Amino acid sequence: MNMPMYVSPEQVMKDRADYARKGITRGRAAIVSVFSDGVLLCAENPSNTLRKIGEIYDRIGFIGVGKYNEFDQLRVAGVRHADLKGYSFSREDVDARWLANQYAQTLGQYFTHEMKPLEVEIAIAEIGEEPGSDQIFHLLYDGTVMDTETFVVIGGETETVKTRLEESWKSNQPLTVVLNQAVNALAGPDRTLKADDLEVAVLGRGNGRRAFHRIENETLDEHLSEN
Amino acid sequence: MTLPRFSPDSDPGPDFLGLLQRLDRSPSWDGVPVDANQITHGTTVVAIQTLDGVVMSGDRRATSGHLISHRTIEKVFPADQHSGVAIAGAAGPAMEMVRLFQLQIEHYEKVEGRPLSLDGKANQLSQMLRSNLPAALQGLGVVPIFAGFDEKLQKGRLFEFDITGGRYEEKDFAASGSGSLHASTVLKLRHNGKLSTDEAIDLSIEALFHAADEDSATGGPDPIRGIYPVVAVINSSGFTRIEDSELATRTNTLVEKVTGERS
Numbered sequence: 001m002n003m004p005m006y007v008s009p010e011q012v013m014k015d016r017a018d019y020a021r022k023g024i025t026r027g028r029a030a031i032v033s034v035f036s037d038g039v040l041l042c043a044e045n046p047s048n049t050l051r052k053i054g055e056i057y058d059r060i061g062f063i064g065v066g067k068y069n070e071f072d073q074l075r076v077a078g079v080r081h082a083d084l085k086g087y088s089f090s091r092e093d094v095d096a097r098w099l100a101n102q103y104a105q106t107l108g109q110y111f112t113h114e115m116k117p118l119e120v121e122i123a124i125a126e127i128g129e130e131p132g133s134d135q136i137f138h139l140l141y142d143g144t145v146m147d148t149e150t151f152v153v154i155g156g157e158t159e160t161v162k163t164r165l166e167e168s169w170k171s172n173q174p175l176t177v178v179l180n181q182a183v184n185a186l187a188g189p190d191r192t193l194k195a196d197d198l199e200v201a202v203l204g205r206g207n208g209r210r211a212f213h214r215i216e217n218e219t220l221d222e223h224l225s226e227n
Numbered sequence: 228m229t230l231p232r233f234s235p236d237s238d239p240g241p242d243f244l245g246l247l248q249r250l251d252r253s254p255s256w257d258g259v260p261v262d263a264n265q266i267t268h269g270t271t272v273v274a275i276q277t278l279d280g281v282v283m284s285g286d287r288r289a290t291s292g293h294l295i296s297h298r299t300i301e302k303v304f305p306a307d308q309h310s311g312v313a314i315a316g317a318a319g320p321a322m323e324m325v326r327l328f329q330l331q332i333e334h335y336e337k338v339e340g341r342p343l344s345l346d347g348k349a350n351q352l353s354q355m356l357r358s359n360l361p362a363a364l365q366g367l368g369v370v371p372i373f374a375g376f377d378e379k380l381q382k383g384r385l386f387e388f389d390i391t392g393g394r395y396e397e398k399d400f401a402a403s404g405s406g407s408l409h410a411s412t413v414l415k416l417r418h419n420g421k422l423s424t425d426e427a428i429d430l431s432i433e434a435l436f437h438a439a440d441e442d443s444a445t446g447g448p449d450p451i452r453g454i455y456p457v458v459a460v461i462n463s464s465g466f467t468r469i470e471d472s473e474l475a476t477r478t479n480t481l482v483e484k485v486t487g488e489r490s
């Protein structure tokens with residue numbers, strides 16, 4: 001009888017984590033940051049059709065990096081789950097904390113039970129009624145959840161981009177300032193990112209029920225030219 | 228409730244109703260025929276084509292048989308930013324249909340990343356009505372009007388429906404509900420094919436005023452309680468509901484005009 005070869009659980013987890021991390025760092029980084037009147041979602045994304053950023057619900061936005069089909073599947077599952085909850089109960093009962101927990105469970109499930117972990121890192125953001133009440137949840141490939149009320153960098157060379165953004169970032173800044181800081185942090189000292197290389201959206205407090213709004217083309221150019 | 232996961236061959240895609248079906252959560256009205264006197268009915272709604280879009284209005288009365296069950300019910304709703312839906316018929320299923328219709332459109336837009344076309348939205352409503360046909364034959368019929376600003380054609384468009392899901396695009400105006408016959412007559416006589424938004428608002432108030440005069444299930448303006456029809460304007464800048472204060476002024480002008488003509 002053939003005995004399966006013994007591999008320690010530590011080794012299995014480490015291999016899986018290395019595998020997921022390798023897939024995620026291959027892509028470009030993305031940033032979610034709070035500004036004075038909402039939350040900014042900003043990703044380096046040369047594609048105009050394959051989106052990294054999406055609207056989940058009235059006050060909740062999504063951003064993902066890593067393998068496109070995997071994070072897009074999570075985005076769609078989030079939209080479905082949020083719409084179902086809003087339909088069963090009420091729109092105000094849908095919140096990001098609860099959604100983050102659901103994502104964490106799914107990611108954790110994949111990490112430990114499926115053939116391979118999901119090669120994704122995602123963040124979801126929710127704007128509150130007042131400045132200072134915005135929330136950002138950061139989820140890793142293994143289901144780890146972290147929350148922050150400032151900013152988060154996901155994917156790519158996370159640490160480098162994070163250090164660059166930390167140098168300039170302050171709380172309660174207007175959108176244009178935060179956007180330019182984020183774009184500069186993503187680009188680094190040797191590159192300049194143009195509107196075509198970026199995908200940008202905001203969850204704005206002044207946008208009515210559906211707070212999610214994309215910033216594209218001329219509007220994005222205007223923001224970037226004020227750098 | 229955990230995150231819904233589907234295999235590729237059972238994935239509902241951007242279809243929220245399909246999602247509800249797969250999770251066994253579709254609303255159902257199966258059962259014995261209902262007594263029309265026992266359930267709440269919404270009555271008269273109209274939509275008018277204007278030069279730059281459409282105007283939709285509905286009276287505020289709901290009836291159960293010969294009783295007035297609600298005085299301030301609303302029958303005109305935004306479907307999304309550039310379209311609206313107005314309902315007549317059994318109020319419970321109609322409200323549920325509107326809620327699902329709004330969700331369906333928004334769900335599609337979020338999943339797909341771009342909105343449905345106006346024809347696509349009208350077709351969705353048509354399919355929802357068709358699947359409601361068994362309930363309609365039990366006495367829970369819903370007959371909506373769908374209207375919106377078509378961003379591709381840059382003009383307003385109107386759709387009437389029947390309980391089987393039949394969809395009929397109209398040119399100048401559309402009306403539904405028990406008072407629709409009388410409202411339609413007013414609209415037909417006054418519509419000249421080139422109404423401004425302002426004129427169409429006044430015309431819709433007048434049509435509902437005359438419908439209420441002839442049909443006991445249609446509610447007229449009620450200055451004592453400050454109840455006026457729901458009137459919404461849909462054009463390139465979106466769906467806007469007209470304030471009650473403005474409707475009060477316009478209703479007064481109409482009443483003065485009618486009174487003046489008789490003196």
